Amino acid sequence: MKAVRIVKPEQLELIEVEKPVINEKDNVLIRMTAAGICGSDVGIYHGTNAAATYPRIIGHEIVGVVDQVGPNVQNLKVGDRVIVNQVTSCGECYPCRKGRGNVCDHLAVRGVHIDGGYREFIAVPESDCYILPDQLSDVDAVMIEPTTIAIQSCTRAQLEQEDMLLLYGAGALGSSILRIARQMCSHIIVADIMDDKLAEAKAAGAKYTINTQKEDFLEKVLEYTHGRGTTVSIDAACVKDSLLNLLKATGNAGRVITMGFSTAPTEVNQFLITSKELDVRGSRLQNKMFGKAIEMIHAGTLNLSGSVSHTFPLTKAQEAFDFLDTRDPSIRKIVLTFDF
Numbered sequence: 001m002k003a004v005r006i007v008k009p010e011q012l013e014l015i016e017v018e019k020p021v022i023n024e025k026d027n028v029l030i031r032m033t034a035a036g037i038c039g040s041d042v043g044i045y046h047g048t049n050a051a052a053t054y055p056r057i058i059g060h061e062i063v064g065v066v067d068q069v070g071p072n073v074q075n076l077k078v079g080d081r082v083i084v085n086q087v088t089s090c091g092e093c094y095p096c097r098k099g100r101g102n103v104c105d106h107l108a109v110r111g112v113h114i115d116g117g118y119r120e121f122i123a124v125p126e127s128d129c130y131i132l133p134d135q136l137s138d139v140d141a142v143m144i145e146p147t148t149i150a151i152q153s154c155t156r157a158q159l160e161q162e163d164m165l166l167l168y169g170a171g172a173l174g175s176s177i178l179r180i181a182r183q184m185c186s187h188i189i190v191a192d193i194m195d196d197k198l199a200e201a202k203a204a205g206a207k208y209t210i211n212t213q214k215e216d217f218l219e220k221v222l223e224y225t226h227g228r229g230t231t232v233s234i235d236a237a238c239v240k241d242s243l244l245n246l247l248k249a250t251g252n253a254g255r256v257i258t259m260g261f262s263t264a265p266t267e268v269n270q271f272l273i274t275s276k277e278l279d280v281r282g283s284r285l286q287n288k289m290f291g292k293a294i295e296m297i298h299a300g301t302l303n304l305s306g307s308v309s310h311t312f313p314l315t316k317a318q319e320a321f322d323f324l325d326t327r328d329p330s331i332r333k334i335v336l337t338f339d340f
Helices: 039-046 144-156 172-181 195-203 217-224 242-249 270-276 290-299 314-325
Strands: 002-008 011-016 028-037 062-069 081-084 121-124 129-131 164-168 187-192 208-211 230-235 250-258 279-282 310-313 334-337
Touching: 002 314, 011 314, 028 081, 028 314, 039 314, 062 121, 129 290, 144 172, 144 290, 164 172, 164 242, 172 187, 172 195, 187 195, 187 217, 195 208, 208 217, 217 242, 230 242, 242 250, 242 270, 250 270, 310 314, 314 334
Parallel strands: 164 187, 164 230, 187 208, 230 250, 250 279, 310 334
Antiparallel strands: 002 011, 028 062, 028 121, 028 334, 062 081, 081 129
8 A cells, every 4th residue: 555654854755565454452444535734744754843753654634434343343333434543642651640641651643653644544443533523524624633732722721711812823723723712712812924814813713913023022912911911822833932922921820832842942031930920831732632623513613614725645745745845825734635
């Protein structure tokens, strides 16, 4: 079967690998139908994802159809459309015992530490499969995974209706977080450098927007928060000066959520954290949030239709990654399909 593997940074290849066989643990065989390209996949390709190991079949936003089930499978049948949880954990270490398997001491993420979904078939445990809503296409269903990342960040932020939220960044990650956050609070500020993305954020529920290249960021934050600063700030830009800017923008007793994976040094001012008694929290991956996202789709409070801007067949993965690197403004989400 065909697969896409990153041999080392900047080297992507289309290869032939053996079709996986189900066993007692990986008891469901899935025929892949759609797999998203995430910013972390681009990071693995370019060698900027510190968590990745090589060579690696990447892909963690993965949707498919159940092709075969083992004798111990109870809730799935051949033909079911599913999305696969990308997180695998041991269930026994300290984080797992605390219910935080997404930061398991032995964490293995599909497509990052172990082979992922850029291949025609994948074998996984039944417990990692979630049945898709009928109204959602396979291509659009890829967006459930980034939505779980957004739910995780809002959960880590303990976002409430009274909060004044700052989303720093209006790209794919920021848009996903906004989609969830607007259901939890109404006072949302979105900051970015692109006017078109800010316009989309305003249309999607942001109360205020700030163009950080054209406006005084801190001055505007104070204006939009009655002079006190935000109660919650989430970094969806993950650039060098993000953290310091958010520490400055967040008011007393606030929460600052980091999501970046850069290992480059960044400036941190301890006085800002201590004097305001800020909570600075990381948010990584997601902790069993697929069920919540799918419940929201069924309830009609989450609409993922039309989120994907481009599709490429798996066999043209190199072309897809090259196109992403152009930063064409029409790009929102690119999905690889398997109908070749």
